[in-house]
Amino acid sequence: MLAYIARRTASTLPAIAGIVTLVFLMVRLLPGDPAAFIGGDNLSADALQGLRQRLGLDQPMPLQYVDYVTGLARLNLGNSLLTNLPVRQVILEAFPLTIVVAIASVLLGTVIAVPLGAIAAYSRSRGRTAMDQGLTVTALVVDTMPGFWLALVLILLFSLQLGLVPVSGPVDWNSPGYMARRLSLPVLVLGIGQIASVARVTRTAVLQTLNEDYVRTARAMGASEMGVLFRSALPNAALPIITITGLSMGRLFGGTVITETIFSLPGMGTQLINSIFGRDYPLIQGLILTYALVFVAINLLTDIVYTRVDPRVRLA
Numbered sequence: 001m002l003a004y005i006a007r008r009t010a011s012t013l014p015a016i017a018g019i020v021t022l023v024f025l026m027v028r029l030l031p032g033d034p035a036a037f038i039g040g041d042n043l044s045a046d047a048l049q050g051l052r053q054r055l056g057l058d059q060p061m062p063l064q065y066v067d068y069v070t071g072l073a074r075l076n077l078g079n080s081l082l083t084n085l086p087v088r089q090v091i092l093e094a095f096p097l098t099i100v101v102a103i104a105s106v107l108l109g110t111v112i113a114v115p116l117g118a119i120a121a122y123s124r125s126r127g128r129t130a131m132d133q134g135l136t137v138t139a140l141v142v143d144t145m146p147g148f149w150l151a152l153v154l155i156l157l158f159s160l161q162l163g164l165v166p167v168s169g170p171v172d173w174n175s176p177g178y179m180a181r182r183l184s185l186p187v188l189v190l191g192i193g194q195i196a197s198v199a200r201v202t203r204t205a206v207l208q209t210l211n212e213d214y215v216r217t218a219r220a221m222g223a224s225e226m227g228v229l230f231r232s233a234l235p236n237a238a239l240p241i242i243t244i245t246g247l248s249m250g251r252l253f254g255g256t257v258i259t260e261t262i263f264s265l266p267g268m269g270t271q272l273i274n275s276i277f278g279r280d281y282p283l284i285q286g287l288i289l290t291y292a293l294v295f296v297a298i299n300l301l302t303d304i305v306y307t308r309v310d311p312r313v314r315l316a
Contacts, residue, residue, distance in 0.1 A: 087286035098267035108191030117202025143196030205237035246302030
């Protein structure tokens with residue numbers, strides 16, 4: 001298993017190198033003078049030269065790349081142009097909120113979608129096509145709803161009309177009850193968004209396993225239908241479900257950009273939007289690099305989970 005993990009980890013190195021290179025070229029490939037684009041039209045000549053030096057744009061491109069990679073090795077992402085705070089500090093302060101929202105959304109969506117897909121597959125296998133089609137159509141309808149529209153509807157209903165949850169205000173980790181209410185709508189919006197995709201994959205995978213010999217053997221030995229579904233069929237359909245869940249985690253991590261902005265959450269998504277409007281390119285680079293590396297890490301973790309679910313994967 002350790003050899004498999006080492007191979008999978010080594011296979012991510014080219015992707016990481018490509019990500020670092022693309023993030024480095026973000027500013028350098030801007031048309032014209034990148035410093036003039038970042039600083040705006042009203043920047044004086046002296047201030048423009050100072051900005052070039054601050055960003056390291058006054059050096060040859062290869063030397064800039066070496067300095068950038070060396071800084072990354074020291075976890076030095078530079079300083080924000082707007083606040084002059086270290087980019088690493090800004091990311092570390094925003095990252096916990098974003099990762100909590102993303103993980104909670106994945107858990108919520110998976111808890112709903114996996115049983116939904118499994119029941120749809122069971123209904124199909126027993127000839128109850130109406131229930132299968134009803135569950136599938138419902139999941140597809142939910143999947144087609146735009147996230148920002150769903151967020152606005154939930155805000156109107158649960159916050160403005162019923163007054164049950166806040167949609168703005170400070171984030172206080174010392175108050176778990178308040179934080180649960182504060183994050184409930186963002187988690188619900190993101191969790192609902194992944195139900196359809198996970199449910200469809202679960203339905204297809206479980207439907208295939210319900211036709212296997214070991215399922216018929218379990219039925220012949222007197223196992224209950226729910227036992228056959230959730231103890232025999234569903235565990236053996238786990239690999240596709242784990243795959244789509246890992247992909248959903250990466251997608252939801254990126255989807256927090258809009259959701260955090262709508263719900264005024266000071267996470268990485270809000271920081272990214274603010275840095276784009278403020279032309280704070282050191283912070284933009286650091287945030288995009290973090291998003292990309294987290295996505296790579298999620299894919300690697302998914303591969304490692306495979307080895308626990310199906311030991312045959314280690315030999316691949």
